[in-house]
Amino acid sequence: MIRAFATLEDVARAVNMSRAQVSRALRGDPGVREQTRELIKAMADQLNYRPNLAARSLAESRSATIGLIIGELSNPFHVQQAQAVDDELRQQGYEPAVSLRAVNEASSAAEAERLLRLRARGVILLATPRSSEAIISLARSLPAVYIGSTSASHRQLATIATDDADGVRQIMQHLFQLGHRRIAHIAGGQEASAADRTACYRAMMEEAGLVPRVVHGAHDAISGWKGAETLFSEGPPPTAIFASNDVMAFGALDRLKSLGLSVPEDVSLVGFDDIPDAASELFSLSTVRQDIRAQAELAVNMIKSLTDGPSLSAPRQTTPLRLIVRRSVAPPRERLD
Amino acid sequence: MIRAFATLEDVARAVNMSRAQVSRALRGDPGVREQTRELIKAMADQLNYRPNLAARSLAESRSATIGLIIGELSNPFHVQQAQAVDDELRQQGYEPAVSLRAVNEASSAAEAERLLRLRARGVILLATPRSSEAIISLARSLPAVYIGSTSASHRQLATIATDDADGVRQIMQHLFQLGHRRIAHIAGGQEASAADRTACYRAMMEEAGLVPRVVHGAHDAISGWKGAETLFSEGPPPTAIFASNDVMAFGALDRLKSLGLSVPEDVSLVGFDDIPDAASELFSLSTVRQDIRAQAELAVNMIKSLTDGPSLSAPRQTTPLRLIVRRSVAPPRERLD
DNA sequence: CTGAAAGCGCTAACAG
DNA sequence: CTGTTAGCGCTTTCAG
Numbered sequence: 001m002i003r004a005f006a007t008l009e010d011v012a013r014a015v016n017m018s019r020a021q022v023s024r025a026l027r028g029d030p031g032v033r034e035q036t037r038e039l040i041k042a043m044a045d046q047l048n049y050r051p052n053l054a055a056r057s058l059a060e061s062r063s064a065t066i067g068l069i070i071g072e073l074s075n076p077f078h079v080q081q082a083q084a085v086d087d088e089l090r091q092q093g094y095e096p097a098v099s100l101r102a103v104n105e106a107s108s109a110a111e112a113e114r115l116l117r118l119r120a121r122g123v124i125l126l127a128t129p130r131s132s133e134a135i136i137s138l139a140r141s142l143p144a145v146y147i148g149s150t151s152a153s154h155r156q157l158a159t160i161a162t163d164d165a166d167g168v169r170q171i172m173q174h175l176f177q178l179g180h181r182r183i184a185h186i187a188g189g190q191e192a193s194a195a196d197r198t199a200c201y202r203a204m205m206e207e208a209g210l211v212p213r214v215v216h217g218a219h220d221a222i223s224g225w226k227g228a229e230t231l232f233s234e235g236p237p238p239t240a241i242f243a244s245n246d247v248m249a250f251g252a253l254d255r256l257k258s259l260g261l262s263v264p265e266d267v268s269l270v271g272f273d274d275i276p277d278a279a280s281e282l283f284s285l286s287t288v289r290q291d292i293r294a295q296a297e298l299a300v301n302m303i304k305s306l307t308d309g310p311s312l313s314a315p316r317q318t319t320p321l322r323l324i325v326r327r328s329v330a331p332p333r334e335r336l337d
Numbered sequence: 338m339i340r341a342f343a344t345l346e347d348v349a350r351a352v353n354m355s356r357a358q359v360s361r362a363l364r365g366d367p368g369v370r371e372q373t374r375e376l377i378k379a380m381a382d383q384l385n386y387r388p389n390l391a392a393r394s395l396a397e398s399r400s401a402t403i404g405l406i407i408g409e410l411s412n413p414f415h416v417q418q419a420q421a422v423d424d425e426l427r428q429q430g431y432e433p434a435v436s437l438r439a440v441n442e443a444s445s446a447a448e449a450e451r452l453l454r455l456r457a458r459g460v461i462l463l464a465t466p467r468s469s470e471a472i473i474s475l476a477r478s479l480p481a482v483y484i485g486s487t488s489a490s491h492r493q494l495a496t497i498a499t500d501d502a503d504g505v506r507q508i509m510q511h512l513f514q515l516g517h518r519r520i521a522h523i524a525g526g527q528e529a530s531a532a533d534r535t536a537c538y539r540a541m542m543e544e545a546g547l548v549p550r551v552v553h554g555a556h557d558a559i560s561g562w563k564g565a566e567t568l569f570s571e572g573p574p575p576t577a578i579f580a581s582n583d584v585m586a587f588g589a590l591d592r593l594k595s596l597g598l599s600v601p602e603d604v605s606l607v608g609f610d611d612i613p614d615a616a617s618e619l620f621s622l623s624t625v626r627q628d629i630r631a632q633a634e635l636a637v638n639m640i641k642s643l644t645d646g647p648s649l650s651a652p653r654q655t656t657p658l659r660l661i662v663r664r665s666v667a668p669p670r671e672r673l674d
Numbered sequence: 675c676t677g678a679a680a681g682c683g684c685t686a687a688c689a690g
Numbered sequence: 691c692t693g694t695t696a697g698c699g700c701t702t703t704c705a706g
Contacts, residue, residue, distance in 0.1 A: 007682095008683065059686080110427070357676075391699080
């Protein structure tokens with residue numbers, strides 16, 4: 001159990017060949033006779049050989065490591081995103097170096113340092129605070145891709161963005177078509193994507209000649225709860241609510257129920273992200289689905305091209321969004337206008 | 338930006354000393370004159386030197402890597418645990434190699450392979466399936482610590498366990514004292530800890546001369562919802578419900594509300610784990626708090642002693658549990674007996 | 675206190 | 691197709 005691992009040298013000796021040839025055989029290099037390769041593989045197997053990644057990195061003068069910094073894991077949507085990126089990285093042969101720590105200034109500085117020492121090829125940023133000094137400076141010394149909003153604050157960074165405006169458009173059109181007019185919005189705080197969604201909601205409402213109604217919160221359940229509370233305690237009640245994300249929508253749902261309102265009979269409710277619970281048989285929340293796999297693939301491919309080719313100047317790609325209609329939406333009780 | 342990093346050699350040349358001395362100075366080895374050390378540090382800093390971890394591992398013939406395999410991130414409790422372990426590992430100077438992938442047989446085999454190639458010193462298992470072949474075999478080739486239940490299935494593994502029985506005892510005594518007699522339990526599925534909690538609930542009920550009432554589910558919100566549904570659709574309604582974890586308790590809460598029952602007036606509700614939402618001003622769920630920091634510290638220390646010393650035979654340590662009384666519990670409406 | 679030398683295990687030319 | 695020869699950047703004896 002504490003026995004040292006077999007080395008390439010050990011395998012080489014056992015088959016009476018050179019280290020180099022064994023190395024080639026095991027890595028699938030074409031210049032090896034098929035029969036030899038099999039012999040070598042069998043012996044490696046028998047000796048329980050495992051390549052030493054540290055030695056490989058050193059010899060190649062570059063590592064396969066790519067950092068994955070996750071700013072926020074309390075939203076299930078980010079958990080899913082993180083898993084997708086992790087998966088994609090491995091599938092493409094990279095070594096993910098995951099950071100789970102809530103990213104404040106100190107911890108992101110430490111994380112940056114770690115990635116530098118690991119000689120990481122690049123880094124993927126997920127739900128990371130927008131303003132972090134350490135992150136920005138990390139991005140200066142390493143190819144970095146940010147997965148998140150289209151908004152401006154990350155101009156320096158390559159970005160995989162969601163077309164938030166398009167998602168909001170789909171939601172609003174859907175609600176308009178069903179006849180809703182008093183549509184309220186529970187906004188989601190400081191993140192760039194939240195701001196985009198709110199802006200687009202406002203634009204759509206005004207365009208339709210309606211008065212936007214926005215209550216502010218953050219991207220968590222409590223904010224959704226309080227948002228619903230506010231919406232039904234002041235002014236004319238909305239017939240539909242668009243929450244900035246699913247977690248908030250569930251918070252709102254909770255408050256609506258306790259107010260004795262049912263969804264969708266009394267109020268329609270729409271979220272954003274399509275977290276797993278949204279599809280649950282119990283809640284069945286209409287929402288906008290993000291293509292998580294596509295985001296992950298784009299992010300990894302972008303890192304790759306940033307690493308290989310000359311750096312394109314902060315590329316920016318967008319992922320499609322699709323409205324998923326479930327049972328939380330219905331036409332309003334009375335025809336309004 | 339693509340410029341190679343400065344090496345020890347570079348720094349050495351710049352201060353006109355040997356690599357060896359620079360290495361010692363930078364690592365804080367005592368055998369260096371203080372003045373020299375400062376000179377060296379300053380120069381390293383100026384040259385923007387970062388130690389190459391791969392080279393270090395190779396030279397030391399051992400890496401600082403410790404695997405952290407997380408089986409399940411959909412429960413916020415596991416997210417917290419994972420962050421605590423990650424933190425603790427770094428604080429003690431280790432390099433966590435985190436695996437986010439839902440651990441089925443194939444992915445855990447891949448993960449084991451990766452850790453072997455990384456020459457990981459050990460591995461910490463979190464919310465991992467109990468039965469995985471790959472995990473068991475990993476544990477045979479690497480010091481492994483399992484954070485989870487006291488139950489039997491992991492006899493081969495060092496374990497940091499929660500004293501589930503004690504937690505359940507605290508809950509039940511609390512409920513008994515308030516006068517509850519018809520206490521139902523929503524059980525949590527296949528995990529070892531769930532089984533322990535259920536067993537202890539049964540024992541406590543019988544000891545008190547009462548009839549246990551158990552509905553079965555898994556450790557997720559839906560199960561809690563359905564559990565509550567069942568409890569109030571058949572037989573005499575309970576005055577208190579003990580759900581196997583907080584996520585289930587919230588699911589149950591949701592169903593109770595929609596049945597028009599209020600907590601704690603009509604039913605008392607208790608969970609387990611103390612996830613962040615339990616303390617929320619809105620829900621205020623009574624629950625049993627696990628000492629996450631203590632678990633993380635124990636796990637890391639155990640890995641350390643497993644790595645250094647001769648392997649104690651599958652040690653087993655237990656973390657304390659504490660009942661947190663919040664607003665979801667009250668005496669029953671009518672005195673029963 | 676400091677330096678010289680010898681690897682750690684692997685890959686990458688360069689010859690055969 | 692296969693072997694030889696140099697390192698990759700760092701730590702570690704072993705001598706001064």
